[in-house]
Amino acid sequence: MDPILFYGVPAGCSFGAIVALEWSGRPYRLCRIEMPAVVASPAYRRFNPLGETPTFLSDTGEVFSQSLAILQHIARSSSDPRMGPGPATPDFDRLIESLSFLHTSLFSAFSPLWQAFEGAEEGEKEVLRAIGRRRVRKAFDQLARLLGGRTWLVGDGPTVADAYFMAIVRWNDFHKVLDPADHPTLEALRARLEREPAVQFALAVEHGQEARSSGQFRGHVALAEASRGARLAA
Template sequence: MEPILFYGVPSGCSFGSIVALEWLGEPYRLSRIEMPEVVQGEAYRRLNPVGETPTLMTADGRVISESLAILNHLGARGIDKGLSFAQGTPGFDRLNQALGFLNTAFFNAFSPLWYALEHGAEGAERNALRAYGAAKVAKAHADLEAMLGGQDWLLGDRTLADAYFIGIARWTKYHDVVDRRDYPGLQRLFERLEADPAVQFAHAIERGEPARGTGGFRGEIGLEEALGRVKLAA
């Protein structure tokens, strides 16, 4: 059985895990989870009690949630491809540091903006949330620009940190609180990743368009069928 990644639409942070799977090149399937309807439903919560994406069901039927855990799981299989590093090495520490920043400071900076958008905040509440979110997003971009330090990729060479970055960085189009061109290193990285075949594949998958990957994609699978595989693996 191939691993199955349960990815959220529209524009879930699971995008980065799709890119990572394509870069890894091993067989996998995808299962589309609509947000917020399906992701909060009883069926999906049998996989992930928190009701969030991404979730990865491994080839032996184990379930892993949270982007950091999934990316580190995939990274252990992609060390020879330069996607990650052996645990205990300086490279592994640097990768986890970058992933940690992306997962906390960068991802979380958008939280007030998503809340204002998704909960229909208006008036003073909306203005306060957007002002707070804008300040957090600007600081996260500035910090990440400094961390990049003129390199082509977040860690110098392409790793899974870059896959996670692109899934979050695109959220600026929904909120329009920063101009990425004010951070030229991040803008170059964003453009480099947007031209990557795996990123273009992930965009097509999210849009529900016919998509041909360059990795190990073996097609989509419905949630109910995937849950049946969990039962068989149990």
Template sequence: MSSILFYGVPEGCSFGSIVALEWSGLPYRLCRVEMPEVVSTDEYKQINTVGETPSLLLEDGRTISESMAILNHIGARAIGSGLGFAQGSEDFDRQNQMLAFLNTSFFAAFGPLWYALEHPMEPQDEQALTAYGTAAVEKAHHTLEHLLAGREWLLGNGPSLADAYFVGIARWNDFHKVVDRRQFPSLHRLYERMQQEPAVRFAHAIEHRQEAKSSGAFLGEVDLTEALGLLKQAA
């Protein structure tokens, strides 16, 4: 059994894990999880008890959740491709540090905006939450521009797991329209460059159910019922 990535739509941060799998060359399949309808069901919680995406079902029946854990797992299995680095090495630490920033600061900055959009509340409460989220997103963009320091890629040497995770989150600004990304030249160039990556085009096509051409080892999609059956077989 090949691994199965459970990806969330619409606009899931699992987008970055699809990009990373494409880059890795590792064989994998995908399982589409609609949010919030399917992700919160008892069936999906057999895969991820927290009821979130992404999740990765491994060949031996184990499951991994949380983007950072999944990306580091992919990196560890793809060291030969240059995508991952040996744990404890300088490159591993730099990449892990960047992933942590993206996860705790860049990702989290959009949280208030998603909450205000998805939950009914009093107008003044929505306005306050939106203002808080807007300030957080602006700050995160300023910080990321500083971290890039004019480099072409987040780690400087070429595409990395951090760039894959970045592009899945950065697109949320296009949805919420918080900042003009052109105010952040290095960040803007990185985002535009990533849009030309075949792996990113593939992930977009998968999410929108368009014709998708894999340049990796994508083996097709399975539905949740089939994935749960495979999980039981592996147990």
């Protein structure tokens, strides 16, 4: 069977995995998970007990979650250079460094802002917003230094690290912590990625628009259909 990526909308970090699947050149399907309604449902928790996206159903029926694991699984299954340098190559550690920073620093920086948005107590919201804004500013400053004068996060072209960057950096559009002009190198990286057909495809998919795949996308499946062939707990 084709692997299935369960992606969250609106603006889930699973966006990066959609881009990576497009680049991989291998067949895949998608299952759309609305947040917070469907992601918290018993039907979806059979796939992901944490009630989070993304989740990946492999072609052998194995189910696992967490963006870093999914991105590296996709990368191992493809020889496309956009998967990034492989293990035992000089730039592999740089790839892992970039992915780890994006997850532990940039992703986490937005967490207080999402908590404030998703239903914190009224008295907590302003505190969470203040913490989130401070952390986001710091993370963007650090990421700009990590990028340095390079065109891409790793090597001479886009990789899964850039795909994951694109997934998270868009959150500033919603929370409006920073003026993009404050970090011109990061804004230039985003602009380069937005010209990528795979990124344009992922954006169209997220918005429920007609999307033209440049990869091997084989359509959406419903949540109930996805459970067939998966190794799930009863």
